[in-house]
Amino acid sequence: MCFVCGLENTGGLCLHFYDDGRDTVWSQFVIADQHQGFPGVVHGGISAAILDEVGCRTMMIGAPERFGMTAKLELRYREPVPQGVPLKATGRLVKDRGRLVTAEAVIQTLEGLVLTEASVLVADLPPGKLHLDQVDVLGWRVYPDPEPSAP
Numbered sequence: 001m002c003f004v005c006g007l008e009n010t011g012g013l014c015l016h017f018y019d020d021g022r023d024t025v026w027s028q029f030v031i032a033d034q035h036q037g038f039p040g041v042v043h044g045g046i047s048a049a050i051l052d053e054v055g056c057r058t059m060m061i062g063a064p065e066r067f068g069m070t071a072k073l074e075l076r077y078r079e080p081v082p083q084g085v086p087l088k089a090t091g092r093l094v095k096d097r098g099r100l101v102t103a104e105a106v107i108q109t110l111e112g113l114v115l116t117e118a119s120v121l122v123a124d125l126p127p128g129k130l131h132l133d134q135v136d137v138l139g140w141r142v143y144p145d146p147e148p149s150a151p
Contacts, residue, residue, distance in 0.1 A: 004053040013050070015089075017057050023093040025057040028110075031083045042081035047107055047116045051075065054091035055103040055120030061093065068101065072121035079115045086110050091120070099124045 003012045013035065019025045027050075037043035052070050059068045081087065091105040101122040108114045 019061045025091040028088045036083040042083050050089050051105040051118040054089045055105040056122050058091045058093040058103040059101040067125040068122040071123040074119045076117050081115045
């Protein structure tokens with residue numbers, strides 16, 4: 001039911017994420033009408049949520065059961081993010097210091113124009129906050145994805 005990646009959250013974004021096994025995570029998507037702010041423009045909070053998610057997911061590359069929470073998110077809105085057109089979000093792992101991870105994240109057009117960018121500081125989820133033995137009860141699942149496109 002995650003707002004960004006939950007595939008069963010009918011009010012969410014339902015994004016699919018992929019990684020290259022090293023340092024990059026990406027998602028390609030089209031933002032639906034219900035997530036716009038001004039007509040035809042994605043709400044800034046939606047852009048922030050996408051950048052938060054793609055940045056946080058860099059800590060999970062090679063460690064799918066490693067979960068974190070955002071400690072700091074710094075955004076720069078460069079251009080209005082258009083609604084209803086194909087876009088791409090990319091997160092790149094900058095530094096993994098054990099408990100803390102730093103990532104850079106961008107939303108861009110498929111032609112490469114950077115629309116919104118962020119620096120994300122992610123902290124490991126404190127012990128006891130996530131009970132992986134109860135994931136079925138909590139409704140968390142991993143779904144197989146189709147073959148991803150290149151970053």
